[in-house]
Amino acid sequence: MIEKSIRVPVIVAAGENFKQVTDEIIREVPVTLFLNDEEFATLICSPGNLKELAVGFLCSENILNRQSNLLSITINEEDGLIWAEIAGNPPAAEQFLKRYITTCCGRGRASFYFVNDARGISPVSSDIRITTGQALSLMAELESLTTLFRKTGGAHGAALCSTKEVILFYEDIGRHNVVDKIFGRCFLDKTNLEDKIIVFSGRISSEILIKTAKMGIPIIISRAAPTDLAISLGNELGITIIGFARQNRLNIYTHGHRVITGNT
Amino acid sequence: MIEKSIRVPVIVAAGENFKQVTDEIIREVPVTLFLNDEEFATLICSPGNLKELAVGFLCSENILNRQSNLLSITINEEDGLIWAEIAGNPPAAEQFLKRYITTCCGRGRASFYFVNDARGISPVSSDIRITTGQALSLMAELESLTTLFRKTGGAHGAALCSTKEVILFYEDIGRHNVVDKIFGRCFLDKTNLEDKIIVFSGRISSEILIKTAKMGIPIIISRAAPTDLAISLGNELGITIIGFARQNRLNIYTHGHRVITGNT
Numbered sequence: 433m434i435e436k437s438i439r440v441p442v443i444v445a446a447g448e449n450f451k452q453v454t455d456e457i458i459r460e461v462p463v464t465l466f467l468n469d470e471e472f473a474t475l476i477c478s479p480g481n482l483k484e485l486a487v488g489f490l491c492s493e494n495i496l497n498r499q500s501n502l503l504s505i506t507i508n509e510e511d512g513l514i515w516a517e518i519a520g521n522p523p524a525a526e527q528f529l530k531r532y533i534t535t536c537c538g539r540g541r542a543s544f545y546f547v548n549d550a551r552g553i554s555p556v557s558s559d560i561r562i563t564t565g566q567a568l569s570l571m572a573e574l575e576s577l578t579t580l581f582r583k584t585g586g587a588h589g590a591a592l593c594s595t596k597e598v599i600l601f602y603e604d605i606g607r608h609n610v611v612d613k614i615f616g617r618c619f620l621d622k623t624n625l626e627d628k629i630i631v632f633s634g635r636i637s638s639e640i641l642i643k644t645a646k647m648g649i650p651i652i653i654s655r656a657a658p659t660d661l662a663i664s665l666g667n668e669l670g671i672t673i674i675g676f677a678r679q680n681r682l683n684i685y686t687h688g689h690r691v692i693t694g695n696t
Numbered sequence: 697m698i699e700k701s702i703r704v705p706v707i708v709a710a711g712e713n714f715k716q717v718t719d720e721i722i723r724e725v726p727v728t729l730f731l732n733d734e735e736f737a738t739l740i741c742s743p744g745n746l747k748e749l750a751v752g753f754l755c756s757e758n759i760l761n762r763q764s765n766l767l768s769i770t771i772n773e774e775d776g777l778i779w780a781e782i783a784g785n786p787p788a789a790e791q792f793l794k795r796y797i798t799t800c801c802g803r804g805r806a807s808f809y810f811v812n813d814a815r816g817i818s819p820v821s822s823d824i825r826i827t828t829g830q831a832l833s834l835m836a837e838l839e840s841l842t843t844l845f846r847k848t849g850g851a852h853g854a855a856l857c858s859t860k861e862v863i864l865f866y867e868d869i870g871r872h873n874v875v876d877k878i879f880g881r882c883f884l885d886k887t888n889l890e891d892k893i894i895v896f897s898g899r900i901s902s903e904i905l906i907k908t909a910k911m912g913i914p915i916i917i918s919r920a921a922p923t924d925l926a927i928s929l930g931n932e933l934g935i936t937i938i939g940f941a942r943q944n945r946l947n948i949y950t951h952g953h954r955v956i957t958g959n960t
Contacts, residue, residue, distance in 0.1 A: 460923035586921035657849035659724035
């Protein structure tokens, strides 16, 4: 078991007093991913669930899209090393990374950037309905699960849920990593996702929305804000975006037909 | 003037009531950077201050380190395009990006990763002292400046300060971008930084710490948490890390000799 936090000495200053105590701090580790024996990327993350992280990252980046293409994956949690073997010819790191950061066609228009990354994503189609009571209750459950955040103040949490309960839950220092860990685990388990929900502690940016769409998940609920680009993409890709879900209220930004009033 | 937020329709659900209102949402735009006429990177950011962002990004990535090397920089804010011309041979995007994401030597050890990125950074040496009162007062001033955050809930803020006042301030959707915008502006203005302080809304991760060290700024104050790796780097690179600065208390994690009790 690799710890996700560590105790360090800290001086607490309150008013005129300086007091030496120890405090729980979130750990941050670099992990190197080798793809078909080539060094491919270094991810900065919380330790643990590296298999889920690597698979989810490869899925998010369109490198892995069918389970039969994943030939093997070997993890050395201790040293932060991952070796993935996939069928076919993966992109060389250089080509992949050029695409990764320079997805824009050079016109600098949002639509080009996202058409490029969102290419091949079908709009999510799902008959799922969620009540406002269920949405708020899932958010309350997420908050009760985020022990790393409560200990360190430094983690994001994400849960995969049905309308009734949390199915999977991860915490990670990285906003993207928690969603990738869910993506990876669902890919490995062939989880049916068209009736599932992501409940998330972080802001819903375009990248988080694109990951949700690639998973085919119809609803994302956050306690934080969405961006304008995430809202445009949510509209286009058939995803219900719920933001600022806190205590007894929430905001619905897109595809509100899936949200109904009620408690159960 | 390009707006950093936009009003969108939203359904607010509170209890049994659904109400259609409009809400202020943070904008998120892709910006393409051309380096010596080659497409180099796409950054996702808040609109505005693209010159600062591009220069700060190039400094952070060790591509630009002397002012005389920056031959020209041209911005098209409207379309999100930046053309930078630098002396000498910049790395090709492919090589740069390989280094950028795969800095790890393959051993997966934190020290290798950071030795690589932190290479060439001299530990910060500075006689600056700050009182706990000054630190808390600068944080309160940062909070009063973060209007985009208060409107949208989606922005990070960072300020460059003396011990007495805020000198520069930026808000951006990206935690890294706000610090890069400060880096860029200081590089363009040749600001003396050894007696300055960064006051920041976000978590202090290793990457934020490395940017601070590259700027040669001796103190960083955040209202949020640091990571263990940021603390290690802060110890090595001579940077005072203050976290959880809120209301009337703060935590000092490294180089506490620069923090003294008092109000002025």
